[in-house]
Amino acid sequence: MSLDTTTIEAAAARRPIAGRARALTLAVVLSAELMNALDGSIVYTALPTIAADTGAGTAALQWIHAAYALTFALGLITGGRLGDLYGRKRIFLAGTAVFTLASLLCSIATGPELLIAARVLQGAAAAAMVPQVLATLHVTFDEGSRAKAFSLYGTVMSLGTVLGPVLGGVLTQANLFGLGWRPVFLINLPIGIAAFTLGLRYIPESLDPTTRRLDPLGMFLSALGLLLITLPLTLGGEHGWPAWSFTAMAAGLLVLTVFIAQQRAKNRTGGSPLVVLSLFTGRAFSAGLAVQLAFGLLSGAFFLSWALFMQDGLGLTPGQAALGFVAASLGEMGGAWLAMSLVRRYGRAVPQAGALLAAASLAGYHQLITTEGTAMSTAMAAAPMLAVGLGLGMIGAPLADLTLSKVPDHHAGSASGLFNTSTQLGIALGTALTTLILFTHTPAGTRGPAMNTAFAHSLWYITATLLTMWALMLLLPKQDRAN
Numbered sequence: 001m002s003l004d005t006t007t008i009e010a011a012a013a014r015r016p017i018a019g020r021a022r023a024l025t026l027a028v029v030l031s032a033e034l035m036n037a038l039d040g041s042i043v044y045t046a047l048p049t050i051a052a053d054t055g056a057g058t059a060a061l062q063w064i065h066a067a068y069a070l071t072f073a074l075g076l077i078t079g080g081r082l083g084d085l086y087g088r089k090r091i092f093l094a095g096t097a098v099f100t101l102a103s104l105l106c107s108i109a110t111g112p113e114l115l116i117a118a119r120v121l122q123g124a125a126a127a128a129m130v131p132q133v134l135a136t137l138h139v140t141f142d143e144g145s146r147a148k149a150f151s152l153y154g155t156v157m158s159l160g161t162v163l164g165p166v167l168g169g170v171l172t173q174a175n176l177f178g179l180g181w182r183p184v185f186l187i188n189l190p191i192g193i194a195a196f197t198l199g200l201r202y203i204p205e206s207l208d209p210t211t212r213r214l215d216p217l218g219m220f221l222s223a224l225g226l227l228l229i230t231l232p233l234t235l236g237g238e239h240g241w242p243a244w245s246f247t248a249m250a251a252g253l254l255v256l257t258v259f260i261a262q263q264r265a266k267n268r269t270g271g272s273p274l275v276v277l278s279l280f281t282g283r284a285f286s287a288g289l290a291v292q293l294a295f296g297l298l299s300g301a302f303f304l305s306w307a308l309f310m311q312d313g314l315g316l317t318p319g320q321a322a323l324g325f326v327a328a329s330l331g332e333m334g335g336a337w338l339a340m341s342l343v344r345r346y347g348r349a350v351p352q353a354g355a356l357l358a359a360a361s362l363a364g365y366h367q368l369i370t371t372e373g374t375a376m377s378t379a380m381a382a383a384p385m386l387a388v389g390l391g392l393g394m395i396g397a398p399l400a401d402l403t404l405s406k407v408p409d410h411h412a413g414s415a416s417g418l419f420n421t422s423t424q425l426g427i428a429l430g431t432a433l434t435t436l437i438l439f440t441h442t443p444a445g446t447r448g449p450a451m452n453t454a455f456a457h458s459l460w461y462i463t464a465t466l467l468t469m470w471a472l473m474l475l476l477p478k479q480d481r482a483n
Contacts, residue, residue: 024202025140026149029133030156031195032096035188036126037160038167039068039103040427045169046181053180056112064112066234067119068126073230073424074223075127080135080417081215081274084208088132088139088413093199095129100192106185134400134416139206139409148340150401155336157423158396161299162329162389165307166322173319208410215266218274221259228252230425233432276414279407285415287475288403289422291351294472295395296426297433298465304434305458313451314376324382328389335393343398348476351402354394355473359466361387362459369456374449395469402476437461 043050047061056064083091102125105118137149171183179186229252232245239245266273280286310321335354343350365384372380400419407415437458 021202022141022145024198025136025204026152028195028198028202029092029136030152031191032092032099032129033133033153034156034160035099035191035195036072036130037157038164039122039126039185039188040072041161041164042168042184043068044165046172046184049172049181050115054110054112054115056115060112060116062235063116064119067116068123069424069428070227070230070234071120071123072126072130073421073428074226075124076131076421076424077222077274077414077417078219079127079129080131080413080415080420082128082413083132083135083416084410084413085214087205087207088135089199089203089205091128092132092136092203093196095125095127095132096192096196096199097125099125099129100189100196103185103188103192107179107182130420131413131416134404134419135412136203136206138404138407138412138416140204146405147344147398147401150404151336151340151343151397154397154400155333155393158299158332158336158392159329162303162325162332166325169319169322206409206412208413213272215263215272215274218259218263218266221255221262222274225252225255225259226421226425228255230428233428236432274414275418276411279411279415279418282406283475284406284477285403287472288399289418291395291469291472291476292399292403292419293422293426293429294465294469295399296423297430298426298462298469299392300427300430300432301434301437301458301465302430302462304431305438305455308438309451309455310381312447313449313455314374314378314381315448316378316381320378323378324385327382327385328392331386331389331391332393332396334386335390335395336397337393338390339394339397343401345479347479348402348473349478351395351398351476352470352473354391355466355470356391357394358388358391359463359470361391362463362466366456366459369452373452391466405477 043065047064050056050064051061054060079091079095099122102118102121106115106122109115109118134150134153137146137153141149167187168184171187172181174183176183228248232248236242236245260277263273263275263277267277306324307321310316310324339350339354361384365388368380368384369376403419404412404415438454
């Protein structure tokens with residue numbers, strides 16, 4: 001290989017930018033991440049209206065959500081590698097265009113069949129689009145500005161997840177132009193069109209010059225293994241956890257074991273594996289994935305349980321319950337801002353402090369629920385979420401940077417795909433465990449004081465998860481500074 005070729009390939013792997021172009025690149029990729037974060041949860045509060053309008057039954061309503069979540073989770077690893085191989089800008093733009101088109105198809109669906117098919121297409125497009133966000137930030141921002149960019153990414157991801165149900169309820173209830181639930185998907189059109197148009201001009205291209213071809217067998221094995229795990233996690237609880245759900249998860253673990261062996265063999269023979277297993281030799285990367293998995297689990301379990309507590313336990317309306325989500329969002333924004341200003345100096349101590357703050361706040365929330373019971377006002381139920389959100393924001397904002405800061409630039413796509421996959425697996429696991437941790441001592445479907453007791457009991461599981469995350473963070477970098 002000539003010196004000129006090497007230089008060209010190195011430039012393709014990293015294209016640092018500065019000034020206005022860098023700000024616009026950040027805005028474009030984060031807007032795409034916001035679309036994905038919202039679409040994962042925005043349909044929750046719109047589902048009753050969708051059912052009434054389209055005639056969707058219970059099973060169809062499940063799939064309107066699951067079709068997106070499953071397709072997204074299954075494609076993230078492959079999506080990240082596609083960016084490494086064919087160019088992150090190219091795959092980002094293709095994913096954004098298809099995601100926007102799929103959103104339009106969702107909005108014009110007259111029956112559940114087309115809506116579910118469009119959600120599958122949305123999920124596949126998001127799986128191509130989202131890994132390029134972190135990868136692009138990683139290779140186009142220098143050490144001095146990357147931490148802030150990653151912190152904003154974590155903030156957008158967390159806020160989108162929390163605000164999704166609120167925005168879905170507001171848009172559906174507003175019934176804009178008599179469209180009912182359809183603006184829930186139409187909102188993606190202006191965002192997607194702007195992201196695509198600006199991305200064409202302001203996102204620099206980058207790729208991995210060492211990746212020569214795809215790994216079809218690895219793609220199949222990874223998708224099959226993840227499907228066998230995430231499908232029963234997503235749907236098993238609704239069917240009372242039948243035997244097939246546990247059999248499928250066991251089979252999924254077996255398939256992923258075969259996948260890892262296949263990736264090792266491909267690496268030994270000089271092939272181009274789907275997953276760069278050498279990434280896991282980095283302590284920060286492995287620990288960061290574990291923390292992100294736990295963070296996704298916590299988010300999936302807590303926010304669903306909390307929504308049930310406020311409405312079924314305290315008898316609040318959806319609008320009143322939304323105030324709690326607003327409080328959590330404000331807290332997360334404050335926590336993210338605090339993390340951005342401190343993480344360069346204090347490193348892992350910042351998210352560790354956030355975990356302890358959130359754990360202490362939830363312990364206090366437990367005491368408040370136990371003392372006040374159903375007499376809690378809306379303000380009393382929402383106010384503690386400012387502190388909880390502050391702690392969660394201090395965790396979520398810096399976690400991507402602490403995990404990926406030492407990843408080689410040419411493996412940014414693969415690393416981003418793995419990071420996002422850990423998030424989705426955690427959310428699926430947390431959602432699946434909600435019934436178990438919420439109704440350990442009370443039957444499902446309870447309301448009033450019994451629901452309050454169930455939720456208060458579930459907070460100990462969430463607190464234990466936060467303390468586990470604190471311990472895992474001991475393996476993250478002490479300080480987030482360039483060498």
